[in-house]
Structures are given as structure tokens and as C-alpha cells.
Amino acid sequence: MTGVDLTDTPDEAAFRAEARAWLRANVPGPLPSGDTRDGFAAHLHWERALFDAGWAVVSWPRRYGGRDATLWQWLIFEEEYYAAGAPQRVTQNGIFLLAPTLFEFGTPEQQDTLLPRMAAAQDLWCQGWSEPGAGSDLAAISSRAEAVPDGGGWRLNGQKTWTTRGAFSTHLFGLFRTDPAAARHRGLTYFLVPLDAPGVTVRGFGRLDGDEGFAEVFFDDVLVPDSAVLGEVGKGWQVAMSTTGSERGLTLRSPGRFLHTAQRLVTLAAAQGDRLRPAVRERVTRAWLHARAYQLFTLNQVTDLVEGRAPGARSSLNKLYWSRLDIELHEIALELLGGDAVLDSPWTRGFQFSLAGPIYAGTNEIQRNIVAERVLGLPRA
Missing domain, CATH: 1.20.140.10 (Butyryl-CoA Dehydrogenase, subunit A, domain 3)
Known part of the structure; x- marks a missing residue:
């Protein structure tokens, strides 16, 4: 698609035909809700089938598991994906929210380490934004991170809540306050945290509809290395706005x-x-x-x-x-x-x-x- 021409180019038409044929042959029947434990497991089986066939992250570089597809081709794939009745993507917090931010702010080491595992649904990410006293007002967060002397990394303390699929995830990305004296939107830093780190407690809770994927996540002197910081220290608001732009x-x-x-x-x-x-x-x-x-x-x-x-x-x-x-x-x-x-x-x-x-x-x-x-x-x- 170029300019105002909404018809597919020959390459786009071939891409659409390939995607449509694969989806028609492989989309599973209805799956349980991905926000239940059994349903999440069933969805992961589908996510890994997508990855094995090269359809999990079509617009990413091939070295990370993608197809080097254009944004136009990604939109085509999304059209075909939903038209085929394919399941909701339970890896979306990582692939659709964190990954664009990693491409923009991540170091080469972070990209090479995290993106292939994210594409293959090996690392499963949840978003650590909301806190008991900070819902829509993200700048009001109070969870904090303190630098450990002599380059020893960071110590995290606080609580995140309403964490979608946090009960089933392996990693969390979110904001922590690294300078309590700074103005609201300053002094924030964006961290990437494994949920099996010592001091992390994940407490799932059910919704009224019976789904059980939401979680509260508690941080009690959780030690993470400097490499857990995405972007610059104290510039987390800018990084987070990249993520929220993808989310919205x-x-x-x-x-x-x-x-x-x-x-x-x-x-x-x-x-x-x-x-x-x-x-x-x-x-x-x-x-x-x-x-x-x-x-x-x-x-x-x-x-x-x-x-x-x-x-x-x-x-x-x-x-x-x-x-x-x-x-x-x-x-x-x-x-x-x-x-x-x-x-x-x-x-x-x-x-x-x-x-x-x-x-x-x-x-x-x-x-x-x-x-x-x-x-x-x-x-x-």
C-alpha cells in the first residue's frame, strides 16, 4: 500500500495469500479464556506454533524470530488473523507493548537477549503500572528503586496491582521511583524484572467473571542488576510514554x-x-x-x-x-x-x-x- 492506493501490491497480495492459507490450515478451535490457568496454557501452545511457523512477530527482524515484514504487511496479517477466528494473543503485553519500547530504547545486549525469548513465548511479560494509590495517574507511583553502592545494581520495594496475566507471567516491566525528591514525572526509571527473583511475591486474584489472571506483585528488597534498567536512569517517564503509545x-x-x-x-x-x-x-x-x-x-x-x-x-x-x-x-x-x-x-x-x-x-x-x-x-x- 502506498499513498492513497489501498490495494495490495503484488508482494502484499502474495503475503496475504500465504498468511491466509496457513491460518486456515492451523487455527485451532475455540480455546478457554487466556485469563484462566488452563486457558493460558492452551493459548501458549498456539503462540509457540505461530513462532515455529514464523508468524509470531512478522514485522520483527529475522534474527529475532520475525520475517522483516513491513508495517503494511503486519496490518495485512492482523486482518487475516482475526478473519480466520484465531485466538487472542496472550503474549501481547510483551510483543505489542514492551517490544516496540525495547527497539527504541534497549541496548543491543537487551535486544539480543530478550526479544528472541519473547517471540518464542519463552519469557512471558506483564505490565507493572498501577499501584494501590496510583491508577490512571501513573506519575503518582510510590514503588521505589535504590541504587546499591559500588555498581551493585538496584534494590526494589513496593507493590503493583491490577497486573494483567501477572499470575501466569515470568517477567514484569514497570516504573519505579529512583529520586523521591524529583518532581512527579521526573526521577522515575523503567525496570525489567524477572518474577522469580528473590523478594518478589505474586499473588493472583479472581475477577467477577471467574478469570484468574490478575495479580498483585510485591517487591521486598528485590535486587536487580544495572542491566535491568531500560533507557536512562531518571528518564523512565519518556520510556513509559513509548509503551503507553503502543498500548493506546x-x-x-x-x-x-x-x-x-x-x-x-x-x-x-x-x-x-x-x-x-x-x-x-x-x-x-x-x-x-x-x-x-x-x-x-x-x-x-x-x-x-x-x-x-x-x-x-x-x-x-x-x-x-x-x-x-x-x-x-x-x-x-x-x-x-x-x-x-x-x-x-x-x-x-x-x-x-x-x-x-x-x-x-x-x-x-x-x-x-x-x-x-x-x-x-x-x-x-
Whole structure:
């Protein structure tokens, strides 16, 4: 895809055909939730099959397990992945959030050590952002890291919570305060921590829907080497903003997911035939168009990235859009199903998860402030 030409080039068409054929032949049937212990194990089997076939991280360099695919080809793969009904990626915190940050800020040694194991689903990463007193306000974290004299590394203390799939992960990336006297956004450092290190306690807890992947993580004089620091000491906020940009932007919620959901919604509506009310038909059409609009917006962002322009605060626009779109698609589906909507089905579970969208990856209230101040240039309230 180049410029405004949305058709595949011959190379992209060949890539799409190869991906589609492999996915059709290998996608497993429905798997249990990846946020349960048994489901997570089943998902890992799939993740490793993806890696063995070279589809786990298509846009990464080959030396790390990728295919050297372009960003356009990555988007194509995402479209085909969801269209094939493939499972949710339980390695996404590492592959979609940490990895882009490692490519930007990591040392060659960190990249060579961590990326191949991440691609192969050998190291499983969770995100250590939220704390009991710091949810959406990431700059309010109090977990701290103290330098050990004579180059002895760092000693970590504190607590992280709402750690997605932390109960099943092997490693954590997150922010710790290394200069308590510094202003809120300063004096923070980004650390990479193995969860089997002495002094780390991982305490899983269940959600109301029965999933058990969330965890609290406690750090009690946890000793890590200097190589556990990603980026510069005291500059962790800048590094973290790279990660949150990936979380709010195109990598975590690629258009393929919503295009597939929108098509499922159209199929669900079509099955009602003459019983489909005109007002509901209009809502289904509008929702499909919204998913298509998100795809086009993302293509514009990829064009910027390819041409060397970082999205910056505009990634908050992505987050606002996809979080509302996800709810819209599932609300209409449940209305169509009516009394046929059962408590445990793809549509109902998808709806339940969509309600968390305006909260995780930074609440939508915070994202609106970011858009107002940093995109539109409005004064702070």
C-alpha cells in the first residue's frame, strides 16, 4: 500500500495469500479464556506454533524470530488473523507493548537477549503500572528503586496491582521511583524484572467473571542488576510514554480485530431477515462504517510512521475511538440477540470485556485531557 492506493501490491497480495492459507490450515478451535490457568496454557501452545511457523512477530527482524515484514504487511496479517477466528494473543503485553519500547530504547545486549525469548513465548511479560494509590495517574507511583553502592545494581520495594496475566507471567516491566525528591514525572526509571527473583511475591486474584489472571506483585528488597534498567536512569517517564503509545495506538488494537467483529455483527443482523427493524439496520451499518473508519485512520498513522513522523499524543485519539467502538459493536449484537443472548458466549464475554476499554490503557477521561491539551492546544483546565 502506498499513498492513497489501498490495494495490495503484488508482494502484499502474495503475503496475504500465504498468511491466509496457513491460518486456515492451523487455527485451532475455540480455546478457554487466556485469563484462566488452563486457558493460558492452551493459548501458549498456539503462540509457540505461530513462532515455529514464523508468524509470531512478522514485522520483527529475522534474527529475532520475525520475517522483516513491513508495517503494511503486519496490518495485512492482523486482518487475516482475526478473519480466520484465531485466538487472542496472550503474549501481547510483551510483543505489542514492551517490544516496540525495547527497539527504541534497549541496548543491543537487551535486544539480543530478550526479544528472541519473547517471540518464542519463552519469557512471558506483564505490565507493572498501577499501584494501590496510583491508577490512571501513573506519575503518582510510590514503588521505589535504590541504587546499591559500588555498581551493585538496584534494590526494589513496593507493590503493583491490577497486573494483567501477572499470575501466569515470568517477567514484569514497570516504573519505579529512583529520586523521591524529583518532581512527579521526573526521577522515575523503567525496570525489567524477572518474577522469580528473590523478594518478589505474586499473588493472583479472581475477577467477577471467574478469570484468574490478575495479580498483585510485591517487591521486598528485590535486587536487580544495572542491566535491568531500560533507557536512562531518571528518564523512565519518556520510556513509559513509548509503551503507553503502543498500548493506546495501533499495535494493541489493530483494525483487523474490529473489522472482523463488525463483519460478525453484519452476519448476525442478516440472519434476522425481514425481522430486522430499519432502525437497527441503520445502527449496524453505522457501526460497520465506524470500524472501517478506524482502519483508514490507522492506515494514515502507519503512513506517518513509515515517513518518520511519530504519533505522539495522537495515540490517545486511537484509544478513545477503539474503546467506544468495541462497546458499540457488542451492544448492538446483544440487542439483536435479545433473549437468545446467553451469559457465557463470545458476544456476551466480548461485551463484558469491552466495558473495561474506557478504563485500561489510561482512562478515557485522562485521554480526553491529553487530546485537548497536546493535540488541540487548549489550555489546562
